[in-house]
Amino acid sequence: MSIPRRYSYVEIKRMTNSFKEKLGQGGYGSVYKGNLPNGRLVAVKILSKLSGDGEEFINEVNSISRTSHVNIVHLLGFCFHKTRRALNYRKLGHCHLGWDTLYQISLGIAQGLEYLHQGCNSSLLHFDIKPHNILLDENYRPKISDFGLAKISHQDESTISLFGARGTVGFIAPEVFCKNIGGISHKSDVYSFGMTVLEMVGGRTNIVEGANRTSKVYFPHWIHKSLELQEELGLQNILNEGDNEKARKMIIVCGASRPILQIGQR
Numbered sequence: 001m002s003i004p005r006r007y008s009y010v011e012i013k014r015m016t017n018s019f020k021e022k023l024g025q026g027g028y029g030s031v032y033k034g035n036l037p038n039g040r041l042v043a044v045k046i047l048s049k050l051s052g053d054g055e056e057f058i059n060e061v062n063s064i065s066r067t068s069h070v071n072i073v074h075l076l077g078f079c080f081h082k083t084r085r086a087l088n089y090r091k092l093g094h095c096h097l098g099w100d101t102l103y104q105i106s107l108g109i110a111q112g113l114e115y116l117h118q119g120c121n122s123s124l125l126h127f128d129i130k131p132h133n134i135l136l137d138e139n140y141r142p143k144i145s146d147f148g149l150a151k152i153s154h155q156d157e158s159t160i161s162l163f164g165a166r167g168t169v170g171f172i173a174p175e176v177f178c179k180n181i182g183g184i185s186h187k188s189d190v191y192s193f194g195m196t197v198l199e200m201v202g203g204r205t206n207i208v209e210g211a212n213r214t215s216k217v218y219f220p221h222w223i224h225k226s227l228e229l230q231e232e233l234g235l236q237n238i239l240n241e242g243d244n245e246k247a248r249k250m251i252i253v254c255g256a257s258r259p260i261l262q263i264g265q266r
Contacts, residue, residue: 004064004077006079007078007086007088012034012044015034015036015042016034016044019046020032023091024132029047029048030045030046031044032044036076040076044086057080057148060146060147060148063152064147066120066124066152067124069116070108070111071111071112071143072115072116072144073090074089074143075089076089076090090137102201103247104140105134106200109134109142112143113126113129113186117186122153123153123154124151125150125152125153126144127149127151127167128166128168128171128192129189130171131196133146159184171195174191175188176188197250201247
């Protein structure tokens with residue numbers, strides 16, 4: 001397991017050519033294309049929302065540094081200079097794919113989560129599994145990224161405590177923001193995984209655009225309503241009934257509103 005290198009801000013600016021080419025942007029900040037001196041392409045994540053003394057940033061560096069798995073993104077380096085913070089990853093990509101490839105990607109994400117939950121010395125809960133945080137290499141192998149909200153727990157802990165909700169609307173598990181539903185555990189990531197798979201093959205975003213804040217319609221509500229009415233889920237790029245049923249079962253079980261109804265990744 002290699003140790004991420006610490007870069008100066010001047011080096012970060014040089015490798016991105018003064019942040020010339022932006023690859024993406026989110027609530028955390030922006031991602032830029034970069035080049036290392038050896039010619040390797042990298043994605044440089046510049047954090048714009050800084051909290052306190054950089055606890056979330058250090059948490060992400062420490063969390064990724066503990067991992068070594070084919071389905072977990074590889075952190076090459078970082079920059080932590082006063083208020084300037086950056087993370088360097090190997091540059092990967094996104095693309096539109098058919099069902100067979102999407103199914104293999106789904107399995108890879110599940111295997112990555114299983115490693116985080118059960119394969120590390122301490123269980124690592126991600127808390128922000130969503131399509132935006134799943135990167136693909138040249139062989140369409142998924143890499144789980146963005147560990148800013150991750151939390152470490154002991155293997156023998158069935159549930160953990162959180163101060164405040166964490167995650168992304170449309171993917172966050174109900175028990176994370178509503179304490180009456182059940183305990184918070186690795187199954188919260190399993191729920192987010194189900195929502196991620198459904199967006200990947202469902203051809204729609206996770207909430208209804210234009211709905212007011214208190215009445216946004218989440219996928220689980222839509223799923224169960226569709227099942228009650230015996231409607232199709234509208235899964236795309238699936239050509240036979242066997243694959244359609246396989247996708248439906250994966251989504252329904254992982255997206256159960258109560259953690260007790262979910263199964264493990266196996």
